[in-house]
Amino acid sequence: MGRAYQPRQAGTMAERRGGNDALKFPILIGDIGGTNARFAILLDAFAEPKMFPVVQTADFETIDEAIQASVLDKTSVQPQTAVLAVAGPVDGDEIDLTNCPWVVRPRQMLTGLGLGEVIVLNDFEAQALAISSLPPASRSQIGGGVVHEGASRAVLGPGTGLGVAGLVRARNMWIPVAGEGGHIDLGPRTARDLAIWPHLKTIEGRVSAEQVLCGRGLVNLYQAIATVNGSEPAHTTPAEITDAAVHRRDEASIEAVDLFAMYLGRVAGDIALIFMARGGVFIAGGIVQRIIPILKADQIRAAFEDKAPHSALLRDIPLYVVTEPLAALAGLAAFARTPRFFGLETTGRRWIAVPGG
Numbered sequence: 001m002g003r004a005y006q007p008r009q010a011g012t013m014a015e016r017r018g019g020n021d022a023l024k025f026p027i028l029i030g031d032i033g034g035t036n037a038r039f040a041i042l043l044d045a046f047a048e049p050k051m052f053p054v055v056q057t058a059d060f061e062t063i064d065e066a067i068q069a070s071v072l073d074k075t076s077v078q079p080q081t082a083v084l085a086v087a088g089p090v091d092g093d094e095i096d097l098t099n100c101p102w103v104v105r106p107r108q109m110l111t112g113l114g115l116g117e118v119i120v121l122n123d124f125e126a127q128a129l130a131i132s133s134l135p136p137a138s139r140s141q142i143g144g145g146v147v148h149e150g151a152s153r154a155v156l157g158p159g160t161g162l163g164v165a166g167l168v169r170a171r172n173m174w175i176p177v178a179g180e181g182g183h184i185d186l187g188p189r190t191a192r193d194l195a196i197w198p199h200l201k202t203i204e205g206r207v208s209a210e211q212v213l214c215g216r217g218l219v220n221l222y223q224a225i226a227t228v229n230g231s232e233p234a235h236t237t238p239a240e241i242t243d244a245a246v247h248r249r250d251e252a253s254i255e256a257v258d259l260f261a262m263y264l265g266r267v268a269g270d271i272a273l274i275f276m277a278r279g280g281v282f283i284a285g286g287i288v289q290r291i292i293p294i295l296k297a298d299q300i301r302a303a304f305e306d307k308a309p310h311s312a313l314l315r316d317i318p319l320y321v322v323t324e325p326l327a328a329l330a331g332l333a334a335f336a337r338t339p340r341f342f343g344l345e346t347t348g349r350r351w352i353a354v355p356g357g
């Protein structure tokens with residue numbers, strides 16, 4: 001007997017069940033970025049997730065093939081539910097990923113992968129879920145400040161783009177608020193900034209935070225610095241720049257990484273103000289994890305706190321770098337175990353199979 005999918009119009013079983021009911025185990029969780037996809041299976045609410053090796057999205061034509069080959073073919077466990085976080089806007093039955101040719105088709109996944117239910121979230125919602133319960137070993141604090149329990153938190157992360165999300169505490173639940181905060185304006189503050197800014201590549205004339213604070217943004221910043229210095233830019237990829245900075249090979253790379261981190265502190269301070277994030281601001285993503293050894297904590301912290309007339313408020317807010325590379329997966333696991341602890345709206349993002357349909 002086959003399984004059909006339940007259509008998603010108003011009043012269907014999917015919507016009557018509500019967004020926060022318990023999910024059926026085993027649950028496949030997946031964090032799908034532009035470059036890497038990470039999967040794990042949760043057998044029940046108490047077991048640690050069974051992790052699978054990270055796969056490169058470029059190695060598989062479709063996400064269904066990647067799940068089949070790298071997860072289902074490697075285990076006898078048949079997941080009942082999938083909770084997937086994707087880097088891209090979740091709207092409709094065909095979800096395009098922003099920086100990768102994969103298209104997520106939840107209806108096809110239900111039948112093709114034998115799942116009973118598929119939930120698709122945004123990757124920064126998953127990062128927000130993760131910071132609800134990140135253990136101290138998975139984070140490193142930059143400067144002072146203390147967590148106010150029950151206060152809002154926020155996360156930002158430079159990767160292929162700049163993701164931003166808040167995590168609001170209300171009605172005994174954590175509510176992730178994912179927006180497009182990476183596209184706020186980033187203004188010059190110091191004399192050096194004023195020299196560099198005219199040389200940054202803009203988007204329709206604008207220096208948005210994402211023009212600087214992501215992989216290609218680091219290249220943009222490095223090239224602007226080289227131009228101001230009157231030197232020929234030698235590097236064209238973010239990895240070359242961070243590598244040159246870590247090994248202190250050239251001045252422009254060292255300054256680019258320093259300023260990148262300082263601007264990240266500046267934007268983190270803005271995000272802290274927006275969400276009144278007295279529960280902490282968390283910097284996530286692979287780029288920062290790669291430059292932890294050369295981060296200048298004092299400089300980042302000073303930029304974070306430089307928010308007159310609210311410097312005193314910022315001084316009290318803790319700022320962390322997320323050091324756990326699989327944090328988003330941990331966030332998805334926390335949600336999958338106990339959805340009722342999270343006010344996550346799943347209308348239009350949840351597909352359910354109908355047995356025998």
Ligand SMILES: Nc1ncnc2c1ncn2[C@@H]1O[C@H](COP(=O)(O)OP(=O)(O)OP(=O)(O)O)[C@@H](O)[C@H]1O
Nearest residue numbers: 033034035036159160215216238239242285286287
């Ligand atoms: N060694 C490096 N130093 C700095 N940036 C790097 C390095 N390696 C890759 N990048 C850049 O990091 C960005 C990808 O960020 P990250 O590693 O966080 O992504 P990811 O974990 O693969 O997930 P996603 O694909 O969702 O961005 C790309 O712009 C890439 O060019």
